[in-house]
Amino acid sequence: MLDILDKYDVLGAFWMTIKLTVFSAIGALVIGTILAVMRVAPVAILRRLGAFYVNTVRNTPLTLILVFCSLGLLYILQVNLTDPKSPTSIVDNNIRWAIVGLAAYHAAFVCEALRSGVNTVPLGQAEAARSIGLTFTQSLREVILPQAFRGSIAPLGSVLIALTKNTTVASIIGVAEASGLMKEIIENETASFGVFFIFALGFVILTLPVGILFTSLSRRLAVKR
Amino acid sequence: MDDVNPGQTDRTTGKTVAPDRTGGAREPMVVIEGVNKHFGDLHVLQDINLTVGKGEVVVVLGPSGSGKSTLCRAINRLETIESGTITIDGKALPEEGKPLAQLRADVGMVFQSFNLFSHKTIRENVTLGPVKVRKKSKSEASTQADALLERVGVAAQADKYPAQLSGGQQQRVAIARSLAMGPKVMLFDEPTSALDPEMVNEVLDVMVGLAKEGMTMIVVTHEMGFARKAADRVVFMADGQVVEVATPEEFFTAPKSARAKDFLGKILTH
Numbered sequence: 001m002l003d004i005l006d007k008y009d010v011l012g013a014f015w016m017t018i019k020l021t022v023f024s025a026i027g028a029l030v031i032g033t034i035l036a037v038m039r040v041a042p043v044a045i046l047r048r049l050g051a052f053y054v055n056t057v058r059n060t061p062l063t064l065i066l067v068f069c070s071l072g073l074l075y076i077l078q079v080n081l082t083d084p085k086s087p088t089s090i091v092d093n094n095i096r097w098a099i100v101g102l103a104a105y106h107a108a109f110v111c112e113a114l115r116s117g118v119n120t121v122p123l124g125q126a127e128a129a130r131s132i133g134l135t136f137t138q139s140l141r142e143v144i145l146p147q148a149f150r151g152s153i154a155p156l157g158s159v160l161i162a163l164t165k166n167t168t169v170a171s172i173i174g175v176a177e178a179s180g181l182m183k184e185i186i187e188n189e190t191a192s193f194g195v196f197f198i199f200a201l202g203f204v205i206l207t208l209p210v211g212i213l214f215t216s217l218s219r220r221l222a223v224k225r
Numbered sequence: 226m227d228d229v230n231p232g233q234t235d236r237t238t239g240k241t242v243a244p245d246r247t248g249g250a251r252e253p254m255v256v257i258e259g260v261n262k263h264f265g266d267l268h269v270l271q272d273i274n275l276t277v278g279k280g281e282v283v284v285v286l287g288p289s290g291s292g293k294s295t296l297c298r299a300i301n302r303l304e305t306i307e308s309g310t311i312t313i314d315g316k317a318l319p320e321e322g323k324p325l326a327q328l329r330a331d332v333g334m335v336f337q338s339f340n341l342f343s344h345k346t347i348r349e350n351v352t353l354g355p356v357k358v359r360k361k362s363k364s365e366a367s368t369q370a371d372a373l374l375e376r377v378g379v380a381a382q383a384d385k386y387p388a389q390l391s392g393g394q395q396q397r398v399a400i401a402r403s404l405a406m407g408p409k410v411m412l413f414d415e416p417t418s419a420l421d422p423e424m425v426n427e428v429l430d431v432m433v434g435l436a437k438e439g440m441t442m443i444v445v446t447h448e449m450g451f452a453r454k455a456a457d458r459v460v461f462m463a464d465g466q467v468v469e470v471a472t473p474e475e476f477f478t479a480p481k482s483a484r485a486k487d488f489l490g491k492i493l494t495h
Contacts, residue, residue, distance in 0.1 A: 042321075127303055128340035128399075132354035132406055133330025135323060142353060147344050223343045224388035 004185060004195060013181035014202050020098060020167040020177055021206075025160055027103025032110025036148075037140060039111065040118055050111070058108040062101070062169050069101040070094060070173035091174075098170035102163065109159045117152025118144060122225070150221045157214025161207045178202055251278025254410055254441045255300060260309030262295060269295050270306070271465040277410070280439040284452040284473070287462035288488055293445045296462070297414045300443065301332040314409050330358045333403030333411040337418050339395040341387035347374065347398050348383040354406045366405070373401040377431050393424030397431055410441040417448055449492065453477060461485045 004010070038050030057065070073079045074097055081096035082089050121144055129139035149156075171180030182199045189195070255277040262270040269292045277283050285293045298304040300311060302318050302325060311318045313332060319325040341350050351370035355361040361369070374380045377397040379390070387395055396416055403411060413432065417425045429451050436442055436455040446452065452459055452473050459476040461469040463484045469476065480486050 122340075124336060124338050124340035125342060128334075128336065128342065128402075130326070131301055131303065131329055131332070131334035132402065133326050133328075133358040134354070135326045138326075138357055142357060143342055143344075150344065224386060225343050 004189070004198065008181060008185055010178075010181065010198065010202070013176060013178045014206070016095075016175065016177040017164070017167050017202075018206065020095070020102065020170055020175065021160075021164045023099045024102035024106060024167070025163055027099065028106035028110050028159070028163065031103060031107035032114060033145075035107060035111035036114035036118065037145075039115055040140075040144075042136065054108045054111055057105055058112070060105075062105050062166055063172060065105050066098060066101040066169055066173050069097040073097065091176075094170075094174045098167075098173060098175045102167060102170065106159055106163045106166070109162070110156065113152045113155035113159055114145075114148055116155060117148035117150070120151035120223075121147045147223050150218075150223050153214055153218035153221060157211060157218070160210055160214070164207050164210065165203060251281055253277070254279045254281070254314055255443065256310075256312045257296075257300070258310050260296075260299065260311065261307050262292075262299065262304065263307065264295075267465075269465050270299070273309070273467055275460060275467060275470075277441060277443060280441055281457045282436045282440075282442045282444065282455050283458050283460055284456040285443065285445045285460045285462060286447075286449075286452065286476075286488070287468075290464075291462040292465040293462045294414050297412050297443060297445045300410075300412055301329050301334055303334070326358070330354065330406050331409045333400075333406060333408035335396070335399050335403055335411065335413045335416045337415040339387070339392070339399045339419070341395055341398055341402070343387055346384050346386055347379065347390070350387070350398060351402050351405045354402065359406065369405060370401070373404055374398070377401045378427070391424060392420045393427045396420065396424075396428045400428075400431055400435075404435075408440075410443065411435065413442065413444040413446065415445050415447070417446065447492075449477070461488070463488070 035050045035053060038046040039054070041047055041050075074081075074093055080089070080093060081100070082092040084093075086092070125143055125147065126139055129143040134142060167177055168179035170177055171183065174180075178199055182195060185195050253276045255275075257273055257275040260270050260273040261268070271292075273292075273296060275283075275296075285297065287293045295304050299306050300313070302311075313328060316328065319328060341347075342353065345353065348367060348370050351373060352363065352366040355366040355369060356363060359366075371380060371383060374383055377400055379394050379397050379401070382390055382394060382398075387398070390398065400411075400416075416432070417428050420428065425448070429448060432442070432444070432451065433455045444451070444456075456473045459469075459471055459473050460467055461471075461476065461480075461482070461484070469480065469482045469485050471481070476485065477489065480489055
C-alpha cells in the first residue's frame with residue numbers, strides 16, 4: 001500500500017484539491033455575499049435576480065455546470081482564462097474554469113446560509129441602525145452582515161465541507177486533483193481497499209478539522225442577545 | 226410640577242400652537258399635518274395634527290392600540306404614512322435614500338427593546354453614528370462617547386457588550402447613543418415598558434435631566450409620574466385619533482373627554 005505513495009504524487013493531488021477548495025471558497029464567499037445582499041435589498045428587481053440565480057444554480061448538477069464551463073465556455077465559446085499560447089494553457093484553463101464553476105455553484109449555498117443568518121438578526125437592529133442615520137449600505141455593512149455572518153458560521157462550515165468534497169467533480173474536466181489520481185491508480189494497479197482508504201483518509205484529514213473549527217467558531221463568535 | 230407655568234393654559238389657543246413655559250409661542254420643531262395610516266382595515270392614524278415646539282416635551286398617552294407608537298415611529302419614517310405631511314425643523318420627511326438617512330441622524334430614537342447593536346461594545350455602540358454619519362475621528366467620537374456614558378451613569382461598562390448589562394443600563398446607553406448624534410429632537414417609544422420596576426427610575430431620571438436641559442422630546446409612555454413631572458403638554462390618543470391635548474395639570478385633574486376620563490379612571494384607581 002505504501003508503495004503507492006512512492007509511485008504516485010498523492011500529496012500533490014491533494015495539494016490541488018486544497019487549492020481548488022481555497023480559491024473556490026473565496027470566490028463563493030464573495031459571490032454568495034453579493035447574492036445575499038441582493039436577496040434582502042429593498043429593490044424588487046435585485047431580489048428577483050438573486051432568487052433566480054440561487055434557484056437555477058442550486059438546482060443544476062455540479063457536473064453539468066463544470067462540463068458547461070469546460071466544453072461550453074472554454075472549447076466552444078473560446079473564453080480563455082489564461083494565455084492560449086502558453087504550453088500549459090489546457091491544464092491552467094481547466095483548473096481556472098473548475099474554480100469558477102465551483103465558486104458559482106457554491107455561491108448559491110453560501111447565499112442561502114447567509115440569508116438564514118440575516119434572519120437571526122432581530123428587526124430592531126436594522127431599525128436602530130437606520131434611526132442613527134446609517135444608509136442602507138452602512139446598516140448592512142456595520143450592523144446586519146457582521147451579525148448575519150456570526151449567525152451563519154455553522155451552515156457556512158457545512159458548505160465549505162461540501163465544497164471540499166465536491167472538488168472531486170473537477171476531475172471530469174481533467175483537473176488532476178485527488179479523486180482523479182485515485183481513478184488513475186485504480187486503472188494502473190488493481191483496485192484495492194488500500195487505495196480507497198488512503199484517499200478517504202485524505203479527505204477526512206481535510207474536512208474534519210474544518211468541521212471542528214467552524215463549530216467552535218460558531219460557539220465563540222455567537223452574538224449574545 | 227414647579228416648572229409648569231399654570232398661566233400657559235390661556236395661551237393654548239389650539240392644537241397646532243405650542244405653548245411655552247415662559248410665555249409666547251415656540252418655534253415649531255416637529256409639525257404633523259393631516260397624517261393618515263392604515264394597518265389593513267385598521268385606521269391606525271386618523272387625520273393627526275400636532276405641532277411640537279423647540280425645547281418642548283410632549284408626552285403621548287393612551288390605551289394600547291391607540292396608534293401612539295405608530296405616530297412616534299412615523300416621525301422618523303420607521304413607519305410610512307399614506308397621506309399628510311411631517312416636517313422636522315422646517316424640512317419635510319424625505320421618501321427614501323440619503324436625504325432620509327441625513328434627517329434621521331437629527332432625530333434621536335429610543336426603543337422599548339433598547340436595540341443596542343449586540344455585536345459591538347457599549348462604547349462602539351455610541352461611536353458608530355458619529356464616526357460613520359457625522360464623519361468624526363475615532364478618538365474624538367470616543368472622547369464624546371465616554372462623556373455621554375458618564376452622564377447617563379454607565380461609564381464603567383464602556384468595554385462590555387450589551388448582553389452583559391441590565392435593562393436599565395442598556396436603555397441609558399441607548400439614550401447616550403442617540404445623544405451622540407446631537408439630535409434636534411428625541412423620540413421615546415415606551416422606553417421603560419420592557420424594564421423591571423426597580424430600573425424604571427434610573428431611565429426616567431436621565432430623561433427628566435434631558436427635558437430640563439431643553440431637549441425637544443416626544444415621549445410615548447405609560448409613566449404618569451414622568452408626564453406630570455417633565456411634560457409641557459400631554460397628548461391623549463385613542464383609536465387612532467388625538468382626543469385631547471392639555472397641560473399635565475389640566476389633563477390629570479380635569480380631563481375633558483370621556484375617553485380620557487375612562488382611561489385615567491382605570492389607571493389611577495390602583
